[in-house]
Amino acid sequence: MKLNTTDLTSILKASESPVSGLIEINDISIDSRSLRNTKGTLYFAIEGAFHNGHDYIEELIRKEVTYFVVRTVPENVKGKATFFVVEDTLKSLQEFVAYYRTLFDIPVIGITGSNGKTIVKEWLNFLLHPFYNIIKSPKSYNSQVGVPLSVIGINEKHTLGIFEAGISLPGEMAVLEKIIQPTIGILTSIGSAHNEGFENLDQKIDEKLKLFKGVDVLIYEKNESIQKKTASIQSHYDWSFTAEARVRFQHIKDNTYTVNYDANSFSVDFPFSDQASVHNIASCITTLLALGIDTAYIQDKITQLYRVEMRLQVKNGLQQCTLIDDSYSSDYQSLKIALDFLEQQKTHPQKTVILSDILQSGFSDEILYQKVGTLLQNNNINRIIGIGPNISFYLKHLQHFEGFHSTLDFLNHFDLKKFKDETILIKGARSYAFEQIVSELEEKTHETVLEINLNAISHNFNFYKSKLLPETKTMVMVKAFGYGNGSYEIAKLLAFHKVDYLGVAFADEGVALRKSGIKSAIIVMNPENSAFSTMISYQLEPEIYSLPELKTFLTEAKKHSLYEYPIHIKLNTGMNRLGFNDTHFEELIAILESTNSVKVASIFSHLATSDMPEERKFTLQQIKLFQKWSSYLTDQLRIKPIRHILNTSGIFNFPEYQMEMVRLGIGLYGVGNSEQENEKLQNVTTLKTIILQLNDVGEGESVGYGRRFIADKPTKTATIPIGYADGIRRAYGNGKGEVSINGKRAKIIGSICMDMMMIDVTDTGAVVGDEVIIFGEEIPITELALKWETIPYEVMTSISQRVKRIFFKE
Structure with missing residues (x-):
């Protein structure tokens, strides 16, 4: 679109026209991370509750973006691009598109x-x-x-x-x-x-x-x-x-x-x-x-209407591939969104797109596929598979492109074993039945799945971020397989949100993240001495909690000729689990002053009762002691490390003590420690399965091992494929637990088996194949924790790795 700058200034309600003459705008953007930001993009620096688009202008100028709508021009970029200064960048975006609509x-x-x-x-x-x-x-x-x-x-x-x-x-x-x-x-x-x-x-x-x-x-x-x-x-x-x-x-x-x-x-x-x-x-x-x-x-x-899939899903594929399933949608606008998501969630440097003909675009085929080709090239796609006569014809000139006339043609003639260690976006118009491709490439597991809502994770992260000052750093815990949800996929999303540190429990968790392409700083919270060499090889930063551990790490550091390798000093202020106390300080200071192999990147401690209002006095005592001890160490060592003591509940209940960094854990996954906190969070995980079979059980008949359920009236039961091997406690059976079907509760009856359980569906109208929710929005994970007499952490981390994880974004 070509616009006179004077007219554009008027449309945007900008204070003045920065230049005169015509400019050509090829796209608009509000996301600095999109690979579509190129010359000809008009970037609106939106100021949200959690991010400020002005912070990324210098980075965008390096990508050759030259047109910006801003509230103020940052000093470091003045004179380097064309700026339209407005009072409210979101309002100007809306005004610009409202004008565009009138055309x-x-x-x-x-x-x-x-x-x-x-x-x-x-x-x-x-x-x-x-x-x-x-x-x-x-x-x-x-x-x-x-x-x-x-x-x-x-x-x-x-x-x-x-x-x-x-x-x-x-x-x-x-x-x-x-x-x-x-x-x-x-x-x-x-x-x-x-x-x-x-x-x-x-x-x-x-x-x-x-x-x-x-x-x-x-x-x-x-x-x-x-x-x-x-x-x-x-x-x-x-x-x-x-x-x-x-x-x-x-x-x-x-x-x-x-x-x-x-x-x-x-x-x-x-x-x-x-x-x-x-x-x-x-x-x-x-x-x-x-x-x-x-x-x-x-x-x-x-009669041909179909179930609408409104989300992009991330699934495990064969041969270490990751699939992004968008197999029921193919239009130009949604392709741009899907490619941004591919960049965000890629698990490997190799990126592949399987794309059908785009059936509606508003462009002639020649212009449409020229735009599609440019989009794919700008997103650095390594392998492009086009399915359909039009895409095969118009994109055949692209490097790394292979075309097929139909989905059947592709499945019959393409060797699927060629896909290995890559992230594959599968995006097709419904008529091309790309679900067949997903079925062939998807890792085969049973019908029970754990769905993880990436939108909800972003919401929860941003909620806690809103409690912090802009300069406060964030460390997010992804230990224990991301609290049972999947560490790599969540780590990738957190990297997209530019968190400062990721936290894992053991070195092998950090190594797995590095092998999956995660480049963020990673702290190992429970490092074992035997893993120090591996940690150094993978640039993992150790928590140091004792003098023997510090000495052992320094020995390993000297072997590797390290200089100022980052370490993180833990203080024991009352948890009495791991950490230094003041009796160790003099020797700790002496050792650290005598070496340049390591540097203290942070000093931290762990709160024991930040989620317990009745223990507020003890929490404040811990914080006060931490402030005293950390100040002493920094003064003696003449350093300015990051200090952090607040965990999830600490961020919510004691934000005034956020210091230079906080550590976010269970709250990211949608579980707070108070009713007020939970009201602000979104549900992240849903454990679901399906009904395999229905049975009519007569009065006096039994169900399951040990005949622990005897029907006192005619009862319809359903068998579902989930059991204690999937992480559901056996003690949750015999009427103690419930599931949700079609929005109705159904009791678990009889003993929970290793791979199955039975439920009473008499009043639910259930049929074979119906979806069954074990926990999620309908049945909160906190309810399971209460009935299991434990905490949500244990429920989340109990879900077996054989349960397939599906990550999705609305």
Whole structure:
């Protein structure tokens, strides 16, 4: 896009025009880490609660980015680039995209509501694909930042836009309406999500309806209150299952419904029966009718609707590969997001992309694949596999490219053993059935999985970060296989967030991270003397807690001719586990003064009761003693090391003692030590499995080993493939524990077996293949810990390594 700088200054509401003449903008960016930041990028330095985009301008200039929208120009970059100075960079981003939207006169569907926005958007894209060239929000990009990044993708070839809008506070929707400028509005269900930002439900509805102030058509479930609030809208398409409405759905049998619309009537088979899906299908059918789509087409196409996968998933692949599964989506906007995620989560230097034809883009094929090729090259992709006639033709000139006509052609002719020690992004349009490729490449394990939500980890990290001063460093514990969640994948995410240190318990954990490509500073908290040589080879930094240990490490350091190798001195201020006390100080000082083989990078201690309000006095006593002892050591040694004593609960309860660094542990994984703390955190892990078989158990019949469950009435039971070998305590059986199926609780009955357990599903409506939640959002891990008479740490670290870990990002 070419713009006169005077016009751009006006659009951004910048204080002045930095240069005169035309400039060409190829992309906009708010993320300094994206490999798409190149010459022609307009970078908005957004200031968030946890990050300040201004901090990365110098780094971006080195990448040849020349255009910046800033609140202030940092001294170190003045004169090195073109800066548009504004009062609020986020607001300027929104103003810029709102202007951009006015350049296109196309119908735009705006979707809002509490639930179902993304599903309705994806289904409408599928249903309307034959009639329009569609631009839509990638994934669930519906926020104050996500909406602008979605709308900026419109180009002159698009004939329909579908964008979703989500809000959490009053005043936000008016901003999004100005950006989306919808002509057709869809209101999905209104529920309790984000209620905390509003005084009541009525205020929340009023706020959401602001998206529709300029629409010609409004689609919603019949509601007299909404009809009155939107009386000025030209055309209403309300729908209902229970009342008279413009579109009336009547259940006939099984999944068949009659649709009564004006004077017309036709039947449709719904592919899903759960209430949320049925209501979302009703929204889609009503939208198709409002757009004049033929009923025969609706009858045929609705039956082809599919489950929407709204997240990128990280899975273990064969031959030490890591798979990023985005196998049901292929459009240009979401490709950019997926490539950024690939860079963030890559487990090996070798990066591979398996990509299908992109079926909708708004560009001609020639321009589209030119852009795709540039994107892949800018992201330094080592191997590109194109599947589909168009991508195979237009990208055949790229280095390391191999093309196949179809998915079957690829599976029949490509040797999958060629994939080894690489990270593979698998991204394809639904019609290409890339799930077959994922199935072939995925490491085979049983149906029980532990899902780890990377978005939630980022949220929790940023929450604790918000309690700190900007200059305070962070160390995050990834010991014990990342508290059972997977150390490498989480370490990679933390490196993306630029944490200062990672903490592991033993040297072999640190070595594994190094071998996986982690370059962050790593502290080994329980180093064994026999591992010192290995630690030095892999640049792992030891905790030093005793004089014998220090002497042994110095001996090893001299063998390696080390100079000022970083070590971390631990003080025992009351935990009485490991660490120096003041009786050791004189000898410790003498040794450290006599050598230059090591340097003290940090001095720290460990709080014993930071999570116990009743022991506040003891915690403050520990902190006071640490301050006294660390000051003495730093004065005597004439050094200024990092000091740290706060753990997760310490950050929450004693932030005034954060010093130069804090150590974050269990809180990262969504578990706090108080109700107030847990309210601020998001659930990270979900342990789930499926129903293998259902059994009808008669009165007086038994279930499981030892006949520990005897049915006192006719009972329907289900067998699920998870047991004590997967980390579930055997004592959790016999009615003590529960699982969740279809949102309902089901008791564990009989004895838990090594690989299976049985549950009572009499009142759940469960069928074979249904998902079963062991713990997660529905059943908090703290509930299991309470029933196991232990702490969440033990539950998390008990989950067997044979349980497949799946990492995902919404």
